[in-house]
Amino acid sequence: MRDSQRVEVLLNDKTIGGVHLPASAIQDLLNEYYARYHAFCPILPRQSIFLTYSDSSVLLLVSWDFHSLCDVVRDLVADSIWPANGSILSLQAILLLCCWPLPFQRNEDPSHAFVAQATHLGLRLGLHRPGHETEFDNPSPDGEREMIQRMAWVTCFITNVSTSAQLGLPATIRLDCGLLGILTSKPSWLPDTLFSQLHIARQALNIGSTLGDCISSNTGLLDESAPFVRNFETELRALEFQSHHSWSPADRIIYCGTQIMLYTLALTIDSSKSKITVHMDSHSHWLVCASVAATTTIQTALSMGDQLLYAPSWLQKIVLNAICLLLLMKGSRYSELVEKHTLDSAINQGRELLRDLSTTTGDFMSHACSLLDQLGRYTERLKPEDKTEQFLLVRLRMGANVPFTTAIRAREALRKSRANTPHDINWQEPEMSDLELQDIDLSLGFDWNELFGMGLDF
Numbered sequence: 001m002r003d004s005q006r007v008e009v010l011l012n013d014k015t016i017g018g019v020h021l022p023a024s025a026i027q028d029l030l031n032e033y034y035a036r037y038h039a040f041c042p043i044l045p046r047q048s049i050f051l052t053y054s055d056s057s058v059l060l061l062v063s064w065d066f067h068s069l070c071d072v073v074r075d076l077v078a079d080s081i082w083p084a085n086g087s088i089l090s091l092q093a094i095l096l097l098c099c100w101p102l103p104f105q106r107n108e109d110p111s112h113a114f115v116a117q118a119t120h121l122g123l124r125l126g127l128h129r130p131g132h133e134t135e136f137d138n139p140s141p142d143g144e145r146e147m148i149q150r151m152a153w154v155t156c157f158i159t160n161v162s163t164s165a166q167l168g169l170p171a172t173i174r175l176d177c178g179l180l181g182i183l184t185s186k187p188s189w190l191p192d193t194l195f196s197q198l199h200i201a202r203q204a205l206n207i208g209s210t211l212g213d214c215i216s217s218n219t220g221l222l223d224e225s226a227p228f229v230r231n232f233e234t235e236l237r238a239l240e241f242q243s244h245h246s247w248s249p250a251d252r253i254i255y256c257g258t259q260i261m262l263y264t265l266a267l268t269i270d271s272s273k274s275k276i277t278v279h280m281d282s283h284s285h286w287l288v289c290a291s292v293a294a295t296t297t298i299q300t301a302l303s304m305g306d307q308l309l310y311a312p313s314w315l316q317k318i319v320l321n322a323i324c325l326l327l328l329m330k331g332s333r334y335s336e337l338v339e340k341h342t343l344d345s346a347i348n349q350g351r352e353l354l355r356d357l358s359t360t361t362g363d364f365m366s367h368a369c370s371l372l373d374q375l376g377r378y379t380e381r382l383k384p385e386d387k388t389e390q391f392l393l394v395r396l397r398m399g400a401n402v403p404f405t406t407a408i409r410a411r412e413a414l415r416k417s418r419a420n421t422p423h424d425i426n427w428q429e430p431e432m433s434d435l436e437l438q439d440i441d442l443s444l445g446f447d448w449n450e451l452f453g454m455g456l457d458f
Contacts, residue, residue: 036310040250041099042191043092043155045148077114083137086121088145091152094118098159099312111313115163118156119173127153130178147189154182154194161201161208162254162314165261168400170213171205196243196251203239204258207232211265212398219396221269226282229266233289236262249304250315256297257318260325261399263290268395284337287391291329291338294322298350309357316357320368321399323350324406327372331379331409333387347376371410378413 034047044050077097080090095118098111122128126136127149133139160173183202186195211229214222222228236259247255266286301308301319308316326347329335335343351372358365394404 091121115160122156128176158197158201168397192246225269249300252300256293259293264399294325295346297322325402333389375410
Protein backbone atom coordinates (compact mmCIF):
# COMPACT_ATOMS: atom_id res chain seq x y z
CA MET A 1 0.00 0.00 0.00
CA ARG A 2 1.39 3.41 -0.94
CA ASP A 3 1.62 6.22 1.61
CA SER A 4 -1.15 8.09 -0.22
CA GLN A 5 -3.46 5.16 0.35
CA ARG A 6 -3.03 5.09 4.11
CA VAL A 7 -6.17 5.75 6.05
CA GLU A 8 -6.00 7.77 9.24
CA VAL A 9 -8.52 6.51 11.79
CA LEU A 10 -9.56 7.81 15.18
CA LEU A 11 -7.43 6.08 17.79
CA ASN A 12 -7.08 6.05 21.55
CA ASP A 13 -4.15 4.97 23.68
CA LYS A 14 -4.43 1.38 24.88
CA THR A 15 -2.90 -0.53 27.76
CA ILE A 16 -2.78 -4.28 27.27
CA GLY A 17 -1.19 -6.60 29.79
CA GLY A 18 0.60 -3.69 31.42
CA VAL A 19 2.09 -2.53 28.10
CA HIS A 20 1.10 0.99 27.08
CA LEU A 21 0.46 1.55 23.37
CA PRO A 22 0.14 5.23 22.38
CA ALA A 23 -2.40 6.01 19.70
CA SER A 24 0.35 7.23 17.38
CA ALA A 25 2.22 3.94 17.71
CA ILE A 26 -0.93 1.97 16.94
CA GLN A 27 -1.50 4.09 13.84
CA ASP A 28 2.09 3.60 12.66
CA LEU A 29 1.88 -0.14 13.22
CA LEU A 30 -1.39 -0.36 11.35
CA ASN A 31 0.08 1.57 8.44
CA GLU A 32 3.12 -0.68 8.34
CA TYR A 33 1.07 -3.87 8.59
CA TYR A 34 -1.27 -2.96 5.76
CA ALA A 35 1.59 -1.61 3.63
CA ARG A 36 4.02 -4.51 4.03
CA TYR A 37 2.31 -7.62 5.38
CA HIS A 38 -1.39 -7.60 4.55
CA ALA A 39 -0.96 -8.55 0.88
CA PHE A 40 0.64 -11.87 1.84
CA CYS A 41 -2.32 -12.92 4.00
CA PRO A 42 -5.28 -10.62 3.20
CA ILE A 43 -7.78 -11.95 5.72
CA LEU A 44 -8.48 -8.73 7.63
CA PRO A 45 -11.03 -6.09 6.62
CA ARG A 46 -9.80 -2.85 5.10
CA GLN A 47 -7.71 -0.62 7.33
CA SER A 48 -10.36 2.08 7.73
CA ILE A 49 -12.64 -0.27 9.70
CA PHE A 50 -10.05 -2.51 11.36
CA LEU A 51 -10.21 -0.96 14.83
CA THR A 52 -13.99 -1.14 14.93
CA TYR A 53 -13.88 -4.70 13.66
CA SER A 54 -11.19 -5.82 16.14
CA ASP A 55 -12.63 -4.01 19.15
CA SER A 56 -14.01 -7.20 20.69
CA SER A 57 -10.75 -9.14 20.32
CA VAL A 58 -7.64 -8.00 22.15
CA LEU A 59 -5.74 -10.91 20.58
CA LEU A 60 -6.41 -9.71 17.04
CA LEU A 61 -5.40 -6.17 17.95
CA VAL A 62 -2.06 -7.20 19.44
CA SER A 63 -1.19 -10.05 17.03
CA TRP A 64 0.70 -7.62 14.78
CA ASP A 65 2.60 -5.97 17.68
CA PHE A 66 3.77 -9.07 19.49
CA HIS A 67 7.40 -8.05 19.98
CA SER A 68 6.44 -5.89 22.97
CA LEU A 69 3.55 -8.11 24.02
CA CYS A 70 4.91 -11.65 23.67
CA ASP A 71 3.76 -12.92 27.05
CA VAL A 72 0.35 -11.29 26.66
CA VAL A 73 -0.13 -12.82 23.23
CA ARG A 74 0.84 -16.29 24.46
CA ASP A 75 -1.69 -16.04 27.29
CA LEU A 76 -4.42 -14.84 24.93
CA VAL A 77 -3.75 -17.68 22.50
CA ALA A 78 -3.90 -20.17 25.36
CA ASP A 79 -7.21 -18.69 26.53
CA SER A 80 -8.71 -19.07 23.06
CA ILE A 81 -8.74 -22.88 23.38
CA TRP A 82 -11.74 -22.57 25.68
CA PRO A 83 -15.02 -22.73 23.75
CA ALA A 84 -16.36 -19.59 25.43
CA ASN A 85 -13.40 -17.56 24.16
CA GLY A 86 -13.26 -18.84 20.60
CA SER A 87 -14.33 -16.48 17.83
CA ILE A 88 -13.60 -15.74 14.21
CA LEU A 89 -11.40 -12.86 15.36
CA SER A 90 -9.31 -15.21 17.51
CA LEU A 91 -8.99 -17.54 14.53
CA GLN A 92 -7.70 -14.72 12.33
CA ALA A 93 -5.20 -13.65 14.98
CA ILE A 94 -3.82 -17.17 15.39
CA LEU A 95 -3.44 -17.54 11.63
CA LEU A 96 -1.43 -14.31 11.52
CA LEU A 97 0.80 -15.68 14.27
CA CYS A 98 1.38 -18.79 12.14
CA CYS A 99 2.57 -16.58 9.29
CA TRP A 100 4.72 -14.33 11.47
CA PRO A 101 5.54 -16.37 14.59
CA LEU A 102 6.37 -15.12 18.04
CA PRO A 103 10.07 -14.96 18.87
CA PHE A 104 11.14 -18.43 19.99
CA GLN A 105 14.16 -20.38 21.17
CA ARG A 106 15.46 -23.52 19.47
CA ASN A 107 12.80 -26.18 18.94
CA GLU A 108 10.10 -23.93 20.39
CA ASP A 109 8.41 -22.69 17.22
CA PRO A 110 4.69 -22.82 18.12
CA SER A 111 3.39 -22.55 14.54
CA HIS A 112 2.34 -26.19 14.21
CA ALA A 113 0.46 -26.08 17.51
CA PHE A 114 -1.09 -22.75 16.54
CA VAL A 115 -2.34 -23.99 13.18
CA ALA A 116 -3.86 -27.06 14.82
CA GLN A 117 -5.56 -24.78 17.33
CA ALA A 118 -6.85 -22.55 14.53
CA THR A 119 -8.19 -25.59 12.67
CA HIS A 120 -10.00 -26.91 15.73
CA LEU A 121 -11.44 -23.47 16.40
CA GLY A 122 -12.69 -23.23 12.82
CA LEU A 123 -14.37 -26.62 13.14
CA ARG A 124 -16.00 -25.57 16.42
CA LEU A 125 -17.38 -22.51 14.65
CA GLY A 126 -18.76 -24.69 11.85
CA LEU A 127 -16.69 -23.05 9.12
CA HIS A 128 -16.50 -26.40 7.35
CA ARG A 129 -20.29 -26.31 7.03
CA PRO A 130 -21.05 -22.91 5.47
CA GLY A 131 -24.71 -22.01 5.76
CA HIS A 132 -25.19 -24.20 8.83
CA GLU A 133 -23.12 -22.31 11.39
CA THR A 134 -26.05 -21.92 13.80
CA GLU A 135 -25.84 -25.64 14.56
CA PHE A 136 -22.31 -25.02 15.83
CA ASP A 137 -23.22 -22.25 18.28
CA ASN A 138 -22.11 -19.64 15.75
CA PRO A 139 -24.62 -16.86 15.00
CA SER A 140 -25.90 -16.85 11.45
CA PRO A 141 -23.55 -14.44 9.65
CA ASP A 142 -24.63 -11.49 7.56
CA GLY A 143 -23.15 -11.00 4.11
CA GLU A 144 -19.88 -9.39 5.16
CA ARG A 145 -19.36 -11.63 8.18
CA GLU A 146 -19.96 -14.71 6.04
CA MET A 147 -17.33 -13.48 3.58
CA ILE A 148 -14.83 -12.94 6.41
CA GLN A 149 -15.51 -16.38 7.90
CA ARG A 150 -15.12 -18.21 4.61
CA MET A 151 -11.95 -16.30 3.77
CA ALA A 152 -10.51 -17.22 7.17
CA TRP A 153 -11.31 -20.90 6.57
CA VAL A 154 -9.61 -20.82 3.16
CA THR A 155 -6.53 -19.32 4.83
CA CYS A 156 -6.68 -21.92 7.61
CA PHE A 157 -6.61 -24.70 5.02
CA ILE A 158 -3.66 -23.14 3.18
CA THR A 159 -1.73 -22.50 6.39
CA ASN A 160 -2.38 -25.96 7.83
CA VAL A 161 -1.13 -27.68 4.69
CA SER A 162 1.90 -25.38 4.39
CA THR A 163 2.95 -25.53 8.04
CA SER A 164 2.57 -29.31 8.21
CA ALA A 165 4.59 -29.73 5.01
CA GLN A 166 7.43 -27.67 6.49
CA LEU A 167 7.71 -30.28 9.26
CA GLY A 168 7.19 -33.26 6.99
CA LEU A 169 3.99 -34.18 8.82
CA PRO A 170 0.50 -35.00 7.51
CA ALA A 171 -1.87 -32.06 7.39
CA THR A 172 -4.59 -32.00 10.05
CA ILE A 173 -7.26 -30.55 7.80
CA ARG A 174 -9.20 -31.85 4.83
CA LEU A 175 -11.25 -30.51 1.96
CA ASP A 176 -14.97 -29.94 2.51
CA CYS A 177 -17.86 -28.98 0.26
CA GLY A 178 -17.42 -25.29 0.97
CA LEU A 179 -13.76 -25.32 -0.08
CA LEU A 180 -14.52 -27.47 -3.11
CA GLY A 181 -17.15 -24.97 -4.19
CA ILE A 182 -14.61 -22.15 -3.99
CA LEU A 183 -12.10 -24.21 -5.97
CA THR A 184 -14.71 -24.72 -8.67
CA SER A 185 -15.65 -21.07 -9.04
CA LYS A 186 -13.74 -18.13 -7.56
CA PRO A 187 -16.01 -15.88 -5.43
CA SER A 188 -15.70 -12.16 -6.11
CA TRP A 189 -14.72 -11.50 -2.48
CA LEU A 190 -11.74 -13.88 -2.46
CA PRO A 191 -8.35 -12.25 -3.25
CA ASP A 192 -6.51 -13.76 -6.21
CA THR A 193 -3.56 -14.82 -4.09
CA LEU A 194 -5.72 -16.87 -1.70
CA PHE A 195 -7.54 -18.49 -4.63
CA SER A 196 -4.21 -19.44 -6.22
CA GLN A 197 -2.75 -20.73 -2.97
CA LEU A 198 -5.90 -22.75 -2.25
CA HIS A 199 -5.45 -24.61 -5.55
CA ILE A 200 -1.77 -25.21 -4.82
CA ALA A 201 -2.50 -26.36 -1.26
CA ARG A 202 -5.08 -28.81 -2.57
CA GLN A 203 -2.41 -30.37 -4.78
CA ALA A 204 0.09 -30.42 -1.91
CA LEU A 205 -2.45 -32.15 0.34
CA ASN A 206 -3.15 -34.81 -2.29
CA ILE A 207 0.56 -35.37 -2.95
CA GLY A 208 1.46 -35.69 0.71
CA SER A 209 -1.45 -37.92 1.68
CA THR A 210 -1.04 -40.25 -1.33
CA LEU A 211 2.73 -40.61 -1.55
CA GLY A 212 3.88 -39.91 2.00
CA ASP A 213 0.95 -40.87 4.24
CA CYS A 214 -0.36 -44.06 2.66
CA ILE A 215 -2.54 -45.90 5.18
CA SER A 216 -1.62 -49.33 3.77
CA SER A 217 2.08 -48.83 4.54
CA ASN A 218 3.73 -48.67 7.96
CA THR A 219 6.25 -46.18 6.57
CA GLY A 220 3.55 -44.14 4.88
CA LEU A 221 5.37 -44.50 1.55
CA LEU A 222 3.45 -45.77 -1.48
CA ASP A 223 5.25 -48.71 -3.10
CA GLU A 224 4.09 -48.46 -6.70
CA SER A 225 4.26 -44.71 -6.91
CA ALA A 226 5.48 -43.98 -10.44
CA PRO A 227 2.04 -43.57 -12.06
CA PHE A 228 0.88 -41.32 -9.22
CA VAL A 229 4.01 -39.16 -9.37
CA ARG A 230 3.57 -38.68 -13.11
CA ASN A 231 -0.10 -37.85 -12.65
CA PHE A 232 0.60 -35.30 -9.92
CA GLU A 233 3.32 -33.73 -12.05
CA THR A 234 0.85 -33.38 -14.93
CA GLU A 235 -1.77 -31.84 -12.65
CA LEU A 236 0.74 -29.31 -11.33
CA ARG A 237 1.80 -28.40 -14.86
CA ALA A 238 -1.84 -27.97 -15.87
CA LEU A 239 -2.47 -25.74 -12.86
CA GLU A 240 0.54 -23.62 -13.78
CA PHE A 241 -0.62 -23.29 -17.39
CA GLN A 242 -4.12 -22.24 -16.34
CA SER A 243 -3.25 -19.86 -13.52
CA HIS A 244 0.33 -18.55 -13.76
CA HIS A 245 -0.79 -15.23 -15.26
CA SER A 246 -2.50 -14.31 -11.98
CA TRP A 247 0.23 -15.54 -9.63
CA SER A 248 2.19 -13.20 -7.42
CA PRO A 249 5.87 -14.01 -6.76
CA ALA A 250 4.79 -15.49 -3.41
CA ASP A 251 2.31 -17.76 -5.19
CA ARG A 252 5.04 -18.88 -7.58
CA ILE A 253 7.37 -19.76 -4.68
CA ILE A 254 4.63 -21.79 -2.99
CA TYR A 255 4.00 -23.61 -6.27
CA CYS A 256 7.71 -24.40 -6.65
CA GLY A 257 7.79 -25.59 -3.04
CA THR A 258 5.02 -28.06 -3.87
CA GLN A 259 6.98 -29.27 -6.89
CA ILE A 260 10.03 -29.81 -4.69
CA MET A 261 7.91 -31.82 -2.24
CA LEU A 262 6.64 -34.02 -5.09
CA TYR A 263 10.12 -34.64 -6.49
CA THR A 264 11.52 -35.27 -3.01
CA LEU A 265 8.90 -37.95 -2.42
CA ALA A 266 9.65 -39.43 -5.85
CA LEU A 267 13.36 -39.58 -4.96
CA THR A 268 12.58 -41.02 -1.52
CA ILE A 269 10.46 -43.86 -2.85
CA ASP A 270 12.77 -44.40 -5.81
CA SER A 271 15.83 -44.76 -3.58
CA SER A 272 14.30 -47.73 -1.75
CA LYS A 273 14.17 -49.80 -4.95
CA SER A 274 16.90 -51.95 -6.40
CA LYS A 275 19.46 -50.02 -8.39
CA ILE A 276 18.64 -51.10 -11.90
CA THR A 277 19.06 -48.93 -14.96
CA VAL A 278 15.45 -47.79 -14.94
CA HIS A 279 15.86 -46.70 -11.34
CA MET A 280 18.99 -44.69 -12.10
CA ASP A 281 17.35 -42.99 -15.06
CA SER A 282 14.26 -42.02 -13.08
CA HIS A 283 16.40 -40.88 -10.14
CA SER A 284 18.35 -38.56 -12.42
CA HIS A 285 15.15 -37.29 -14.00
CA TRP A 286 13.59 -36.34 -10.66
CA LEU A 287 16.81 -34.70 -9.51
CA VAL A 288 16.90 -32.51 -12.61
CA CYS A 289 13.24 -31.58 -12.11
CA ALA A 290 13.87 -30.77 -8.45
CA SER A 291 16.91 -28.63 -9.25
CA VAL A 292 14.92 -26.64 -11.81
CA ALA A 293 12.15 -26.01 -9.25
CA ALA A 294 14.71 -25.03 -6.61
CA THR A 295 16.49 -22.64 -8.96
CA THR A 296 13.18 -21.07 -9.98
CA THR A 297 12.33 -20.62 -6.30
CA ILE A 298 15.54 -18.68 -5.68
CA GLN A 299 15.17 -16.56 -8.83
CA THR A 300 11.58 -15.69 -7.91
CA ALA A 301 12.62 -14.80 -4.36
CA LEU A 302 15.31 -12.50 -5.80
CA SER A 303 12.67 -10.74 -7.89
CA MET A 304 10.73 -9.86 -4.72
CA GLY A 305 13.49 -7.59 -3.43
CA ASP A 306 12.78 -6.23 0.05
CA GLN A 307 9.29 -7.77 0.06
CA LEU A 308 10.78 -11.15 0.92
CA LEU A 309 11.79 -9.80 4.33
CA TYR A 310 8.09 -9.33 5.20
CA ALA A 311 6.88 -12.63 3.74
CA PRO A 312 5.42 -15.34 6.00
CA SER A 313 8.05 -17.48 7.68
CA TRP A 314 6.93 -20.64 5.92
CA LEU A 315 7.45 -18.97 2.55
CA GLN A 316 10.98 -17.99 3.55
CA LYS A 317 11.61 -21.59 4.57
CA ILE A 318 10.68 -22.76 1.06
CA VAL A 319 13.62 -20.68 -0.17
CA LEU A 320 15.80 -22.28 2.51
CA ASN A 321 14.62 -25.73 1.43
CA ALA A 322 15.52 -24.95 -2.19
CA ILE A 323 19.08 -24.02 -1.19
CA CYS A 324 19.38 -27.20 0.88
CA LEU A 325 18.37 -29.29 -2.12
CA LEU A 326 20.93 -27.66 -4.40
CA LEU A 327 23.68 -28.07 -1.78
CA LEU A 328 22.83 -31.76 -1.42
CA MET A 329 22.97 -32.13 -5.17
CA LYS A 330 26.35 -30.43 -5.35
CA GLY A 331 27.74 -32.84 -2.77
CA SER A 332 26.36 -35.91 -4.55
CA ARG A 333 27.52 -37.92 -7.54
CA TYR A 334 24.60 -36.48 -9.45
CA SER A 335 26.07 -32.98 -9.45
CA GLU A 336 27.07 -33.26 -13.11
CA LEU A 337 23.40 -33.36 -14.09
CA VAL A 338 23.38 -29.57 -13.71
CA GLU A 339 25.98 -27.22 -15.18
CA LYS A 340 28.39 -26.24 -12.39
CA HIS A 341 28.13 -22.49 -12.92
CA THR A 342 24.32 -22.63 -12.83
CA LEU A 343 24.35 -24.68 -9.63
CA ASP A 344 26.94 -22.51 -7.88
CA SER A 345 25.23 -19.29 -8.92
CA ALA A 346 21.85 -20.38 -7.57
CA ILE A 347 23.37 -21.55 -4.27
CA ASN A 348 25.33 -18.33 -3.78
CA GLN A 349 22.35 -16.13 -4.63
CA GLY A 350 20.18 -18.12 -2.25
CA ARG A 351 22.65 -17.83 0.61
CA GLU A 352 22.82 -14.06 0.11
CA LEU A 353 19.02 -13.94 0.30
CA LEU A 354 19.00 -15.81 3.60
CA ARG A 355 21.59 -13.50 5.11
CA ASP A 356 19.32 -10.56 4.36
CA LEU A 357 16.44 -12.34 6.13
CA SER A 358 18.31 -12.53 9.42
CA THR A 359 16.96 -9.71 11.59
CA THR A 360 18.74 -10.27 14.92
CA THR A 361 21.98 -11.88 16.03
CA GLY A 362 21.48 -15.55 16.78
CA ASP A 363 18.04 -15.87 15.18
CA PHE A 364 16.97 -18.89 13.15
CA MET A 365 18.13 -17.52 9.80
CA SER A 366 21.56 -16.54 11.09
CA HIS A 367 22.09 -20.06 12.43
CA ALA A 368 20.82 -21.54 9.16
CA CYS A 369 23.25 -19.34 7.22
CA SER A 370 26.16 -20.48 9.39
CA LEU A 371 25.26 -24.09 8.82
CA LEU A 372 24.84 -23.72 5.06
CA ASP A 373 28.05 -21.73 4.73
CA GLN A 374 30.01 -24.47 6.50
CA LEU A 375 28.38 -27.22 4.45
CA GLY A 376 28.94 -25.20 1.27
CA ARG A 377 32.67 -24.85 1.95
CA TYR A 378 32.95 -28.54 2.72
CA THR A 379 31.05 -29.51 -0.43
CA GLU A 380 33.23 -27.23 -2.55
CA ARG A 381 36.32 -29.13 -1.45
CA LEU A 382 34.97 -32.62 -2.10
CA LYS A 383 36.77 -34.73 -4.68
CA PRO A 384 34.53 -36.53 -7.20
CA GLU A 385 35.22 -39.92 -5.60
CA ASP A 386 34.22 -38.55 -2.17
CA LYS A 387 30.79 -37.39 -3.25
CA THR A 388 27.86 -39.39 -1.94
CA GLU A 389 25.65 -41.65 -4.01
CA GLN A 390 22.78 -41.75 -1.51
CA PHE A 391 20.95 -38.47 -1.96
CA LEU A 392 18.50 -38.63 0.98
CA LEU A 393 19.26 -40.04 4.43
CA VAL A 394 15.82 -39.40 5.95
CA ARG A 395 12.85 -41.05 4.25
CA LEU A 396 9.71 -40.61 6.33
CA ARG A 397 9.39 -36.82 6.58
CA MET A 398 8.02 -36.25 3.06
CA GLY A 399 9.22 -32.94 1.61
CA ALA A 400 11.19 -32.22 4.79
CA ASN A 401 13.50 -35.13 3.97
CA VAL A 402 15.68 -32.53 2.22
CA PRO A 403 16.37 -30.20 5.18
CA PHE A 404 16.68 -33.14 7.57
CA THR A 405 19.25 -34.76 5.29
CA THR A 406 21.04 -31.43 4.97
CA ALA A 407 21.29 -31.27 8.76
CA ILE A 408 22.82 -34.74 8.92
CA ARG A 409 25.29 -33.93 6.15
CA ALA A 410 26.28 -30.75 7.98
CA ARG A 411 26.85 -32.71 11.18
CA GLU A 412 29.05 -35.16 9.28
CA ALA A 413 30.97 -32.28 7.71
CA LEU A 414 31.62 -30.70 11.10
CA ARG A 415 32.86 -33.99 12.51
CA LYS A 416 35.25 -34.43 9.61
CA SER A 417 36.43 -30.86 9.99
CA ARG A 418 37.34 -31.57 13.60
CA ALA A 419 39.30 -34.61 12.58
CA ASN A 420 41.12 -32.75 9.81
CA THR A 421 41.64 -29.37 11.46
CA PRO A 422 45.27 -29.99 12.51
CA HIS A 423 46.12 -30.81 8.89
CA ASP A 424 43.83 -28.38 7.09
CA ILE A 425 44.37 -24.71 7.79
CA ASN A 426 41.81 -23.61 5.20
CA TRP A 427 38.82 -25.14 6.96
CA GLN A 428 36.90 -22.65 9.07
CA GLU A 429 35.19 -24.36 11.96
CA PRO A 430 32.37 -22.45 13.68
CA GLU A 431 32.66 -21.62 17.32
CA MET A 432 31.04 -24.41 19.26
CA SER A 433 28.94 -21.98 21.29
CA ASP A 434 27.50 -20.53 18.09
CA LEU A 435 26.23 -23.74 16.49
CA GLU A 436 24.65 -26.46 18.56
CA LEU A 437 23.02 -29.69 17.54
CA GLN A 438 19.51 -28.29 17.89
CA ASP A 439 20.37 -25.46 15.49
CA ILE A 440 20.76 -27.79 12.56
CA ASP A 441 17.09 -28.79 12.81
CA LEU A 442 15.97 -26.67 9.88
CA SER A 443 12.35 -27.61 10.44
CA LEU A 444 12.45 -26.20 13.98
CA GLY A 445 10.12 -28.89 15.19
CA PHE A 446 12.21 -31.91 16.13
CA ASP A 447 14.76 -32.79 18.79
CA TRP A 448 17.87 -34.12 17.09
CA ASN A 449 19.03 -35.63 20.38
CA GLU A 450 15.98 -37.90 20.16
CA LEU A 451 16.61 -38.68 16.49
CA PHE A 452 20.20 -39.81 16.95
CA GLY A 453 20.31 -40.58 20.66
CA MET A 454 23.75 -39.03 20.79
CA GLY A 455 23.35 -36.10 23.15
CA LEU A 456 26.04 -34.15 21.34
CA ASP A 457 26.46 -30.40 21.07
CA PHE A 458 28.48 -28.76 18.35
